[in-house]
Amino acid sequence: MTPQTVSTTPIEGQKPGTSGLRKKTRVFMRPGYLENFVQSVFDAIGGAEGKTFVVGGDGRFFNRAAIQTILRMAAANGAARAIVGRDGLLSTPAASHLIRLNGTDGGLILSASHNPGGENADFGIKFNTPNGGPAPEGVTNGIFRRTTEIDRYLILDTDDIDLSSPGEHALGGMTVAVVDPVADYEALMETLFDFDALRALFAGGFTMRFDAMHAITGPYATAILERTLGAPVGTVINGTPSEDFGGGHPDPNPVWAKPLMDEMMGAEAPDFGAASDGDGDRNMIVGRGTYVTPSDSLAVLAANAHLAPGYADGLAGVARSMPTSAAADRVAEAMGIACYETPTGWKFFGTLLDAGKATLCGEESAGTGSNHVREKDGLWAVLLWLNILAKRGMPVAEIMADHWARYGRNYYSRHDYEAVPVEAANTLMSDLRAALPDLPGRAFAGMTVKKADEFAYRDPVDGSLSEGQGLRLWFEGGARGVLRLSGTGTDGATLRVYLEQYAGPEEDHGRDAQEALAGVRDAVAEAARIEALLGRSAPDVVT
Ligand code: G1P
Ligand code: ZN
Secondary structure, eight states, X not given: OOOEEEEOOOOOOOOTTOSEEEEEHHHHTSTTHHHHHHHHHHHHTTOOTTOEEEEEEOOOTTHHHHHHHHHHHHHHTTOSEEEEEEEEEOOHHHHHHHHHHTTOSOEEEEOOTTSOOSTTSEEEEEEEOTTSSBOOHHXXXXXXXXXXXXXXXXXXXXOOOOOSSSEEEEETTEEEEEEOTTXXXXXXXXXXXXXHHHHHHXXXXXXXXXXXXXXXXXXXXXXXXXXXXXXXXXXXXXXXOOTTGGGSOOOOSTTTTHHHHHHHHSTTOOSEEEEEOTTSOBEEEEETXXXXXXXXXXHHHHHHGGGSGGGTTOOSEEEEETTSOTHHHHHHHHHTOEEEEEOSSTHHHHHXXXXXXXXXXXXXXXXXXXXXXXXXXXXXXXXXXXXXXXXXXXXHHHHHHHHHHHHOEEEEEEEEEEEEOHHHHHHHHHHHHHHGGGOTTOEETTEEEEEEEEOOEEOTTTOOEEOOOOEEEEXXXXXXXXXEEOSSOSSSEEEEEEEEEEEOTTSOOOSOHHHHTHHHHHHHHHHHTHHHHHOOSSOSEEO
C-alpha cells in the first residue's frame, strides 16, 4: 500500500508554550486540519519510522474519526505499532500509563479535557513523550514551528480499522493493537492501594457516589469501584461516555457537578462523593456535608499518603502550582520534605517526577497525581482518599477538622471572569504589572499590600526559565491574591483571580469560604481595577 502525499498549507495551530492544540470541533473537522497537526508532530520528533505510539481519547464527538485518520497517517509515516484503546477510548492517565508500560515513543491523546464536547463544542489533541507526560516546551515549540511551514502530509487510503474488540490488525506495514482501556490501569491501581481494605470498607456498608459526568472515567470507575471493590451497582452515576457528555460541562467542581454537590449536602448524603472530568485527569472530592478544595485535598493526601501501600515509604517531595494554596507547604514543612512551586500546567511537574524530587503533585484546578504516571489522575485521587478513609475510619469532615487543627486552614477560592475582550484583559494585566513595584505599603479596600511580584520559574532539574506566570499580591494578615490569564479558554480571554486567606491552628476554621475571602477579594479587585477595566462587577464562575 503506497502512502499518499497530500499537499497542504500551514494551519493556525498550537499556541507556543501550550501543551496541545484545542479548538472548536468544526475547526478540527476542516479538511487537512487535524492532519497538519499530526504530521507536524511526526516531523518534529524526527519522523515516525519504526516507532510505537499510544492513541486514544475521551470519546467526545469526532474521537472515532480522528483516531482512524491518525492511524492511517502513522502507518503512512512508517510507524511499526499503534496501541489503541477499545472503541478509541483511553483516559488521559491510562494513556500515560500505557505509554510508559509499553516503552513506547509517545502517544497522541484526543481530548479537550473538561471543555464541553460535540459538533458545536470543543476538541483537542496533544502529544505526550515517552515518559508519559505532556511534551515539554522544547518539543511543543518544535511542533508549533512545523505547523507554520508544513506543505504535505502522508496518509494511507484504506478502510477504517475495527476498534470494537481487543486484538491485532494490520494497517499497511503497521500493527494496530486494540487493548482493553481499563485492564492495565486497574492493575497499576492495585499495586498502589490496599484493595482488600477497600473491599472491606464497602462490604461494611460505606456508601459512595461517583459522578463520571458522562465522560471517560465511567468504564474505569464501574470496573474498579463496582466490579472489583464491591461497591453497590449505582455507586457510579452518568457512567456511560457520550459524545457530548450528556450535553453537560464535564468539569468536576461545585458549579458543574451541582447535582452531586446537592446530594452530598442533603439529608440522604452518602459517606463520600467524587467526580472526574472529560478525560479523567481531574477530580472532585466531597464528604457528607463537606466540600474539599483541591488545594486542601493535596495537603490531606500528602499528610496521609503513607497509609497506602504504594506510598508507605513516604514521599520524596510535594509539588504544587503557584496559584494552588500553600496548605501542602505546611504539610511538607512538618514532614521535612521538599515543596516545589511551579507554574500552572501539569507539564512542569514532569521533570520533578522524573528526577525523583517529588512524589505527589497538585493544582487548584482539581488536578492531583503522583509519580505512578506523568499526568494528573482523577480516579487515582479518589482511590487514595478511599484508602485513607478506610485506614483512618473517620468521616471526611473529621479528617478536615483534624487537618486544620494541626496545620491551620488556607481558605481558598478561584474567581473566573470568562469571555473577556482580549485587549481589556491584556490591559488589566499590563497595568497591574507596571504598578507592582509601587504596591507594597499601599492599602486597597482596607488591606495593606506586603509584597507583590510576577511569578517566574527556574526548573530545578533542566534549568529552563518560564517567565510571566502570574501576578501575585500578598497582604498583611496572611492573605494572597493571584491574577493570570487562562491558557486553555477558547472564547476571548479568561481572567483567573485566585484568593487565599490563612487562618492559623487556633483560629476559626468553620467560616464560609467566600465570606472569609471577602477582604482579599475586594482588595484585589480594587488594586487591579477589575470593574473599571473589564466592566464586570462579579466573576462568572466561582469555585
Ligand atoms: C487550566 C488550569 C490548569 C490546568 C490546565 C489544564 O489552565 O488552570 O491548572 O493545568 O487547565 O487542565 P488555564 O486555563 O488556567 O491556563
Ligand atoms: Zn482533563
